[in-house]
Amino acid sequence: MKLNVNNAQHDVDADPRTPLLYVLRGDLKLNAAKFGCGLGQCGACTVLVNGEPVFSCVTPIALLAGKEITTLEGLGTEEHPAPIQQAFIEAQAAQCGYCIPGMMMRAQALLQRNLHAGDADIRAWLEPNLCRCGSHMRILRAVHRAQHILTTAQKGDAG
Amino acid sequence: MSDTGIVISRRAVLAGSGALIFSFSSVAQSPAQENAAPLAAAAPPLPGSLKQSPFLDSWIRIDADGAITVFTGKAELGQGIKTALLQVAAEQMDADFAQLKIVTADTARTANEGYTAGSHSMQDSGTAITHAAAQVRTLLVAQAAQRSGLPADQLKTDNGAVVAPDGRRFGYGDLVAVEILHVQASPQSMLKDPVQYKFLNRRIPRVDIPAKVTGGEAFVQDFRPDGMVHGRIVRPPSYGAVLDSVDTTAVKKMPGVLKVVRDGSFLAVIAEREFQAIEAMRALAAVARWHESAKLPDMAALPAFLAGLPARDIKVIDQQQPAAVNAKMISATYSRPYVSHGSIGPSCAVAQLQDDALTVWTHTQGVFPDRDAIAEMMRMPKDKVRCIHSQGSGCYGHNGADDAAGDAALLARALPGKPVRVQWTREQEHAWEPYGPAMLVKVSAALDDSGKIADWDYAVWSNTHSMRPGPAGALIAARYLAEPFPEPEPKPIPMPEGGGDRNSNPIYKFPSMKVIHHFLPTMPVRVSALRSLGAYMNIFSIESFMDELAAAAGADPVEFRLKHLDDPRAREVVSTAAGRFGWSAKPRAGSPGHGYGFAFARYKNLAAYCAIACEVEVNHETGRARMVRAVAAVDSGQVVNPDGIANQIEGAILQSMSWTLYENVSFDDRRITSVDWATYPILRFSAVPDSMEVHIINRPGTPFLGSGEAGQGPAAAAVANAIANATGYRFRDLPLSSERIKAAIGV
Numbered sequence: 001m002k003l004n005v006n007n008a009q010h011d012v013d014a015d016p017r018t019p020l021l022y023v024l025r026g027d028l029k030l031n032a033a034k035f036g037c038g039l040g041q042c043g044a045c046t047v048l049v050n051g052e053p054v055f056s057c058v059t060p061i062a063l064l065a066g067k068e069i070t071t072l073e074g075l076g077t078e079e080h081p082a083p084i085q086q087a088f089i090e091a092q093a094a095q096c097g098y099c100i101p102g103m104m105m106r107a108q109a110l111l112q113r114n115l116h117a118g119d120a121d122i123r124a125w126l127e128p129n130l131c132r133c134g135s136h137m138r139i140l141r142a143v144h145r146a147q148h149i150l151t152t153a154q155k156g157d158a159g
Numbered sequence: 160m161s162d163t164g165i166v167i168s169r170r171a172v173l174a175g176s177g178a179l180i181f182s183f184s185s186v187a188q189s190p191a192q193e194n195a196a197p198l199a200a201a202a203p204p205l206p207g208s209l210k211q212s213p214f215l216d217s218w219i220r221i222d223a224d225g226a227i228t229v230f231t232g233k234a235e236l237g238q239g240i241k242t243a244l245l246q247v248a249a250e251q252m253d254a255d256f257a258q259l260k261i262v263t264a265d266t267a268r269t270a271n272e273g274y275t276a277g278s279h280s281m282q283d284s285g286t287a288i289t290h291a292a293a294q295v296r297t298l299l300v301a302q303a304a305q306r307s308g309l310p311a312d313q314l315k316t317d318n319g320a321v322v323a324p325d326g327r328r329f330g331y332g333d334l335v336a337v338e339i340l341h342v343q344a345s346p347q348s349m350l351k352d353p354v355q356y357k358f359l360n361r362r363i364p365r366v367d368i369p370a371k372v373t374g375g376e377a378f379v380q381d382f383r384p385d386g387m388v389h390g391r392i393v394r395p396p397s398y399g400a401v402l403d404s405v406d407t408t409a410v411k412k413m414p415g416v417l418k419v420v421r422d423g424s425f426l427a428v429i430a431e432r433e434f435q436a437i438e439a440m441r442a443l444a445a446v447a448r449w450h451e452s453a454k455l456p457d458m459a460a461l462p463a464f465l466a467g468l469p470a471r472d473i474k475v476i477d478q479q480q481p482a483a484v485n486a487k488m489i490s491a492t493y494s495r496p497y498v499s500h501g502s503i504g505p506s507c508a509v510a511q512l513q514d515d516a517l518t519v520w521t522h523t524q525g526v527f528p529d530r531d532a533i534a535e536m537m538r539m540p541k542d543k544v545r546c547i548h549s550q551g552s553g554c555y556g557h558n559g560a561d562d563a564a565g566d567a568a569l570l571a572r573a574l575p576g577k578p579v580r581v582q583w584t585r586e587q588e589h590a591w592e593p594y595g596p597a598m599l600v601k602v603s604a605a606l607d608d609s610g611k612i613a614d615w616d617y618a619v620w621s622n623t624h625s626m627r628p629g630p631a632g633a634l635i636a637a638r639y640l641a642e643p644f645p646e647p648e649p650k651p652i653p654m655p656e657g658g659g660d661r662n663s664n665p666i667y668k669f670p671s672m673k674v675i676h677h678f679l680p681t682m683p684v685r686v687s688a689l690r691s692l693g694a695y696m697n698i699f700s701i702e703s704f705m706d707e708l709a710a711a712a713g714a715d716p717v718e719f720r721l722k723h724l725d726d727p728r729a730r731e732v733v734s735t736a737a738g739r740f741g742w743s744a745k746p747r748a749g750s751p752g753h754g755y756g757f758a759f760a761r762y763k764n765l766a767a768y769c770a771i772a773c774e775v776e777v778n779h780e781t782g783r784a785r786m787v788r789a790v791a792a793v794d795s796g797q798v799v800n801p802d803g804i805a806n807q808i809e810g811a812i813l814q815s816m817s818w819t820l821y822e823n824v825s826f827d828d829r830r831i832t833s834v835d836w837a838t839y840p841i842l843r844f845s846a847v848p849d850s851m852e853v854h855i856i857n858r859p860g861t862p863f864l865g866s867g868e869a870g871q872g873p874a875a876a877a878v879a880n881a882i883a884n885a886t887g888y889r890f891r892d893l894p895l896s897s898e899r900i901k902a903a904i905g906v
Contacts, residue, residue: 015414015434022434031381032374034552036503037585038437041836044503073374081373088372092364092802095810096237096553097371098504104372126844130836132503133237133553134813136847138806 001065005030006074016062020054021045023061024071032072032101036130043129046102047071053109053128072101075108083153084108087146088139095133103129107143115150203346207286208232212270215298216340218291219248225319225332227252227259229288232272233280234264234524234548235367238867239803240280242365246799247285250358251292251351253316254331261366264526264548274525274627276556276688277656278766278865281799285863293348295340302334353797353859360857362802367550379522379549380507384578387509388417389433390570391440393426394587395639397453397830398685402426402639405447413439420573423641424449429570429579440584455683455826462494462892465599465620470677473651475660479614480671486613489711490603493700495893496823497594497684499839504552505588506559510567511578517544517571521564522551525627529561532628533568536637536644544568555814557627557687558592559583565634589839590831591635594824595689596622596682598659600700605671610712612723614671617701621659622679623649624692651678652692656763662694662872665701666761667723684826691868694762695815698872699879699893702758706880707889716757716880717742726761728794731856732768733759735792739854740772752777753787754885758876760869767869768794771812773848775881782901784882786816786848789874796864798857804866805853811870812851817842819875821894 003010005028012027019038024030024047033056036044040055047056048070076082081089084104094100103126110117110125117125122143131139204210212218212232220228229248235241241261249256262268264275272283296316303321304311306329314321320328353359371377395402402424410428411419415435420427428443430436456464509520517539523529526546534544546564554560567581583591598621605614631637632644652658660676689695709719717737724730737743737757745755754777759770773789791808798804821840825833833839875893883889888903 014432018434022432022437026433029383030374031376031378034378034380034504035582036505036552037836039585039835039837041585042503071374072372076373078369078373078375081369085372089364089368092368092806094237094365094368094371095239095806096503096550097368097377098237098502098552100371101374123844123847130503130841130843132501132555132814132841134810134817134842135806136813136842136844137809137851140847 001061003061003064003069004067005069006071012061014061017060020047020056020059020061020064020069024056030071030073034098034101036099036102042099043102043106044099046105046129048105048109051109051112053106072104083149084111084146087149088142091138091142091145093135093138093142095135099129099131103131103139107146111143111146111150115147117147119144205344205346206290208270208272208283209287209290209344211272212287213343215291215295215342215344217270218288219252219295219340221331221335221340223332223335225258225330227254227319227331229259229261230269231261231284231288232264232270233284234275234526235550236275236524237550237553238280238807239365239800240275241367242363243281243799243803244284244288245366246358246361246363247289248292250356251289252296253318255319256358256363258319265545266526266530267545271527274528276524278762278867278869281863281865285799289350290348291344293350294344297349298339299331299334302339303329360798360801360859363800365803377550378504379509379520379551380504380582382509382520382549384509384511387578387580388429388431388574389436390427390429390567390579390581391436392566392581392583392587393428393440393444393447394591395424396449397451399453400424400449400451403448403450405443407443410439410443410446413442418573419443420570422569423643424639425569425636427566427570429574433582451829453829455828458496458826461496461597462492462599465597465679468620468679468681470620470679473660473676473678475654475663475674475676476672478671479616479673485608486605487711488603488605489708490601491704491707491891493600493696493703493891495598495696495699497597497686498689498818498822499589499594499824499833500555500558500592500689501839501841502552502554502558502588505583505585506563507551507580507582508564508567509578509580510564510571512571512575515543517568519544519546519564519568520549521546522549522554522560523564524554524557524560528628529564532561532631532634532637533565535631536565536634537568537572555690556595557625559588561628561633562591562635565636569636586834589834591685593626593685593687596624596659596686597684598693598696600696602700602704604704604708606708606712610714612667612669612708615665615669615673617663617674618677619659619663619693619697620677620679621693622682622686623651624658624661624686624688625652626687649680649682651676655765657693659693660697661692661763662697662701662760664764666726666729666764667720668725669723684824690814691762691871694760694868695818695871695875698758698760699819699875702760702873702876703879703889703891706756706883720759729759729761729768732770732792732794735854735856736770736772736790739792739852740790742772752779752885754881754883756877756879756881756884758873758880760872762865762869767796767864767866769808769869769873771870771873771877773877773881775878775885777882777885777900777904779904782897782899782904784820784878784895784897784900785846786878789848789851789877790854791852791870792854792856793866793869794856794858794864795866795869796858796861798855799863801855804855807866808853808870809851811868812874813842813847815871815874816878819878819893819895821896823894
């Protein structure tokens with residue numbers, strides 16, 4: 001079947017019951033979405049489907065025909081990081097970093113719908129995602145920083 | 160161009176007839192070295208891990224093009240060790256930081272530095288690299304002196320080159336001849352004066368973060384060598400279960416299945432694609448028939464179970480004096496359950512057997528001990544097995560990493576030539592990782608008329624806190640093979656570092672003191688090293704009890720601690736945390752449901768000092784406690800990366816808060832029942848504090864003290880003390896769950 005991942009069409013030869021995570025990691029060789037539980041309990045596998053955060057570990061590809069799938073790789077690169085990536089680097093918002101791509105994708109979904117979300121909204125929004133290293137304070141700082149970067153860019157565009 | 164910062168009076172390099180003679184003092188001497196007899200006949204020991212690997216080129220190599228590679232036997236676990244070690248190398252070598260590369264733990268390439276554990280990496284590897292880099296710099300300066308005909312003391316180093324007074328630059332790559340760095344290190348080095356530091360105590364961004372936030376290949380989970388296939392293990396349903404029978408006929412016919420592997424009770428499947436392996440694993444598990452025999456203790460009565468186990472008694476401190484007259488006696492009992500490491504990414508490894516040589520990519524904390532265990536299990540010579548560290552999800556001690564490496568090795572043997580990737584499931588990681596042991600503490604103390612502690616009597620019951628490889632039997636798979644390897648005999652870790660008794664020796668000064676460790680060899684539940692080992696429980700207990708004693712003495716908890724503390728660095732850390740928190744200005748009664756807590760410890764009583772003050776709020780209807788604010792102060796010796804230390808302490812506070820408020824491994828009489836995040840809940844964002852501050856006290860030129868495990872114990876006790884302050888009830892059994900709090904304060 002065909003999957004639209006990061007604005008490119010991919011022909012994927014996999015059992016339609018296959019969860020998206022294994023197609024992203026195995027067929028498309030994308031690293032960012034991580035296997036954490038396979039149960040939709042931790043958020044390490046979070047990607048965007050039509051802008052909504054989705055647990056890719058429990059989402060079969062059969063459900064995804066014609067939908068826009070975005071992974072962390074689709075936002076930016078090490079050389080040209082997206083605002084959310086720049087913010088996480090500047091805030092040094094990681095210890096081991098395993099949960100971080102999922103955190104970033106969930107945060108990205110929030111900022112796309114409400115750039116000015118308040119601190120309480122951000123915390124509530126990130127509730128499904130687990131971090132074991134205890135990087136939470138930094139993750140929150142990074143999301144606020146991303147808001148600042150995006151807001152500044154918007155003002156720049158307007159001006 | 161900056162000066163190298165070498166203190167002139169310490170400079171004594173004599174470059175004559177090709178020989179270099181080192182005779183200078185070190186600013187980074189350990190107290191033990193300082194106290195050593197000056198006329199001792201034996202040469203002083205080499206600093207840090209140079210003791211085990213004395214050649215300079217075991218640590219630093221320079222290519223002809225000037226590229227510098229630093230080698231460490233320690234592993235990046237997400238603690239930022241790559242960046243910190245590069246900082247110390249750049250500092251002492253005056254190298255260009257951006258041009259430095261680092262190679263981490265690899266049995267074929269790096270020094271054997273044992274495990275990356277115990278907050279030892281900066282002491283061991285950081286100290287070795289500090290001295291190696293300084294001595295390499297001295298060799299390079301001597302080379303430049305020979306070439307330029309100038310005396311060494313007229314030469315400076317800057318940004319990867321030796322610089323002459325007339326401006327001539329000799330790049331390190333040009334100076335380094337083939338064997339120049341293949342020399343043994345000297346006990347002492349010409350180290351920079353800390354006032355000249357350019358890279359230490361600097362917030363240099365972590366070198367590993369950019370790849371991790373952009374989808375780079377950052378973890379062993381992301382490693383995909385050509386031809387890689389996917390393995391999955393079918394674990395027994397309970398400890399020690401024997402595989403009676405399994406009909407593999409149908410599974411072998413499933414799409415993509417390459418092999419079903421059975422060796423005794425070790426059962427696994429290998430398939431071409433990952434989801435095929437998962438489906439085959441599920442099918443195989445469904446047809447496997449097991450004989451179970453495990454008998455697990457009653458988890459509702461763990462403290463009594465521990466107290467009743469046969470014990471080997473180890474005296475930690477035995478300095479008891481006759482009891483003081485008119486003393487007020489107080490006693491308390493504390494307990495903790497089994498606690499899971501709970502890595503977010505379940506364990507993973509890739510192994511390949513090629514021409515009788517096995518290579519394993521693993522996120523183990525100890526590539527050399529894991530290599531030894533795998534070689535023994537595979538009955539292969541050690542030199543035919545190579546373990547390469549590749550990052551995994553944070554491990555926080557001995558999780559399933561080593562076992563997954565062993566699993567991958569067995570599957571690689573079943574399919575020679577093919578790289579086989581083994582990925583554990585969430586349920587396997589939760590059920591099979593070796594937990595932090597359950598523990599019990601009983602303590603009593605006497606308060607004299609002046610409100611000081613006159614006598615202290617402390618006992619701790621614990622299993623071992625390390626069942627790590629070395630021996631093959633430390634690997635789960637090895638114990639289930641047709642020719643099994645026995646589980647190694649548990650051993651206590653001796654003090655001063657200790658295992659179950661780590662930090663059981665209070666830092667406070669008491670005139671009369673007894674501490675005993677009841678070491679428990681019986682291990683019904685699989686246990687091993689969890690971050691900070693026994694220190695978490697001992698500090699939780701000591702620091703909870705200090706608050707109970709302060710209350711009995713009518714004293715402020717911070718004042719009471721200072722009254723028993725004479726180490727000036729300890730006192731400064733306590734005062735800093737209290738001062739920055741505004742401890743003296745906190746409301747006496749507190750706003751309803753709010754409480755304030757304080758705790759302090761020096762990790763192992765020989766490493767980093769950490770004090771934490773916090774505020775919690777307790778919901779009286781649900782019993783739920785939440786940390787609102789925390790302020791920490793830490794003295795980790797010479798600071799390398801302040802943001803790295805802050806990150807470690809912030810993480811320690813949040814992880815410890817999660818252990819302390821929510822966590823216990825659950826089981827019935829046979830099986831582990833906490834097997835995912837629903838049955839083993841941990842901290843989520845709704846419980847994250849509003850604010851957290853970490854104040855770092857730098858001690859320039861003093862030994863590195865590490866920081867990865869300094870905060871866990873103090874955080875636990877600070878939370879417990881704040882809950883006691885908020886509710887008026889003292890909770891002594893971990894976790895301090897909402898159920899327990901609600902039952903006590905009931906509405």
